Amino acid sequence: MEFVILAVAIVVVAVITGALLLRPGRRKAPPRVPPARTSAGTATETRPAGATVAEEEPVAPPQGPIEPSVGTMPIPEIEKPPPSAGRLVRLRARLARSQNTFGRSLLALLSRDTLDDDAWDEIEDTLLAADMGVAPARQIVEDLRTKVQVLGSRTPADVRELLRGELIAQIGADWDRALHTERHGTRPAIVLVVGVNGTGKTTTCGKLGRVLVGDDRRVLLGAADTFRAAAADQLVTWGTRVGAEVVRGAEGADPASVAFEAVRQGIDSKVDTVIIDTAGRLHTKTGLMDELGKVKRVVEKQAEVDEVLLVLDATTGQNGLQQARVFAEVVNVTGIVLTKLDGTAKGGIVVAVQRELGVPVKLVGLGEGPDDLAPFEPGPFVDAILGD
Numbered sequence: 001m002e003f004v005i006l007a008v009a010i011v012v013v014a015v016i017t018g019a020l021l022l023r024p025g026r027r028k029a030p031p032r033v034p035p036a037r038t039s040a041g042t043a044t045e046t047r048p049a050g051a052t053v054a055e056e057e058p059v060a061p062p063q064g065p066i067e068p069s070v071g072t073m074p075i076p077e078i079e080k081p082p083p084s085a086g087r088l089v090r091l092r093a094r095l096a097r098s099q100n101t102f103g104r105s106l107l108a109l110l111s112r113d114t115l116d117d118d119a120w121d122e123i124e125d126t127l128l129a130a131d132m133g134v135a136p137a138r139q140i141v142e143d144l145r146t147k148v149q150v151l152g153s154r155t156p157a158d159v160r161e162l163l164r165g166e167l168i169a170q171i172g173a174d175w176d177r178a179l180h181t182e183r184h185g186t187r188p189a190i191v192l193v194v195g196v197n198g199t200g201k202t203t204t205c206g207k208l209g210r211v212l213v214g215d216d217r218r219v220l221l222g223a224a225d226t227f228r229a230a231a232a233d234q235l236v237t238w239g240t241r242v243g244a245e246v247v248r249g250a251e252g253a254d255p256a257s258v259a260f261e262a263v264r265q266g267i268d269s270k271v272d273t274v275i276i277d278t279a280g281r282l283h284t285k286t287g288l289m290d291e292l293g294k295v296k297r298v299v300e301k302q303a304e305v306d307e308v309l310l311v312l313d314a315t316t317g318q319n320g321l322q323q324a325r326v327f328a329e330v331v332n333v334t335g336i337v338l339t340k341l342d343g344t345a346k347g348g349i350v351v352a353v354q355r356e357l358g359v360p361v362k363l364v365g366l367g368e369g370p371d372d373l374a375p376f377e378p379g380p381f382v383d384a385i386l387g388d
């Protein structure tokens with residue numbers, strides 16, 4: 001009897017399997033490695049540009065997850081980046097090289113035997129030249145004048161301590177600079193990275209992914225800058241190096257769709273943090289801002305946006321402040337990433353931009369290397385400016 005039941009079961013399984021194999025138009029499960037990447041590295045899959053997520057049927061992710069084993073390329077070794085703690089101190093030499101002139105000039109001026117009006121004007125000019133902004137520069141001069149009078153004679157150590165305290169006070173030791181990148185409940189944290197093109201957005205997404213992986217987080221990168229295929233390629237490279245998933249769309253695809261898909265996949269894959277790169281270049285300011293607003297709204301259908309990081313190029317001075325104003329009108333910026341601080345002596349921009357937006361600088365870019373992004377800390381920053 002048992003033998004008969006077993007035989008019947010085997011026949012039924014064989015018939016069902018055969019029928020499934022022979023069924024015409026059988027759909028394959030979505031490949032984990034996207035076959036639609038062309039040899040040039042650009043994705044051929046696309047949703048119609050401008051399509052809204054609401055109009056779309058639930059389909060497999062546009063491109064992804066893209067994994068280290070893409071195509072026939074050899075599987076690169078997955079790197080374990082250094083953790084975030086102490087990075088600014090490690091990168092101190094980089095900062096000291098670019099900001100030292102500013103710090104040294106201030107120290108030299110303040111160490112003069114007599115500090116007359118001309119000397120104070122020079123101190124103010126030095127602060128202004130570092131992009132500190134008029135109001136903070138005046139405030140610093142005023143405070144220092146009072147303190148120098150109280151102090152009477154000054155040793156070099158006194159001067160340094162005085163200036164250090166004043167600069168830290170202006171930068172703001174009390175701001176909450178923590179990056180909110182931890183999962184909450186069943187959802188990953190969402191970080192939206194915005195800014196105009198060329199400021200270092202894509203690079204920042206990649207470097208931030210590394211910072212988080214270095215802190216043992218699981219990260220997914222969403223390439224919603226569909227304006228430039230190279231930006232998505234860049235993110236794939238960043239992701240591949242540290243084993244982070246990447247979701248991308250084709251050039252010209254609807255950025256909101258890609259962002260939506262990235263969050264959906266991030267939730268499915270149970271990552272800790274989804275970092276979304278956005279485009280910084282559209283023909284009109286209104287177009288760019290409408291697009292950004294849409295990306296944020298669409299993401300919020302699935303998860304709260306924890307951080308909106310505005311990337312600003314520290315070398316652009318007042319121009320950067322103008323950009324900051326425009327972005328802050330559209331999205332609720334929660335933190336600033338100041339890139340290229342290694343290439344400018346204008347470290348005062350930290351103070352100016354925080355005043356302008358009322359949000360803290362949370363990260364600083366100090367070079368083109370993969371680990372040249374550091375959480376911003378006022379103490380080590382000022383120490384690097386003033387030198388030892």
Ligand SMILES: Nc1nc2c(ncn2[C@@H]2O[C@H](COP(=O)(O)OP(=O)(O)OP(=O)(O)O)[C@@H](O)[C@H]2O)c(=O)[nH]1
Nearest residue numbers: 197198199200201202203280339340365366367368
């Ligand atoms: N020296 C230096 N270069 C940086 C830093 N951050 C980014 N860069 C460089 O700035 C250039 C532009 O960076 P991207 O990340 O492509 O800029 P983006 O804002 O994404 O530009 P689009 O994709 O065109 O919108 C690249 O050459 C980066 O290596 C930094 O902190 N220091």
